[in-house]
Amino acid sequence: MKLFIACLQQVNIEEKIKNAPDKGYEIGVFIGSMIPFVVLVALAYLLYRYNKKKNQ
Numbered sequence: 734m735k736l737f738i739a740c741l742q743q744v745n746i747e748e749k750i751k752n753a754p755d756k757g758y759e760i761g762v763f764i765g766s767m768i769p770f771v772v773l774v775a776l777a778y779l780l781y782r783y784n785k786k787k788n789q
Contacts, residue, residue, distance in 0.1 A: 749762050
C-alpha cells in the first residue's frame with residue numbers, strides 16, 4: 734500500500750531545480766525522475782520477449 738501511495742505522490746521537479754546548489758544536483762534530479770520510466774520500459778520489454786519466446 735505504501736508503494737502505491739509513493740507512486741501517486743507528485744514531485745515538483747521545477748522547484749527542486751530552482752533551489753539546486755549546482756548543476757550536478759540538477760542532473761541528479763533529472764536522472765532520478767527518469768529512472769521509474771526506464772525501469773517500466775525495461776520490464777515491459779522483458780515481459781514481451783518472454784511471452785514471444787513462450788508462444789513460439
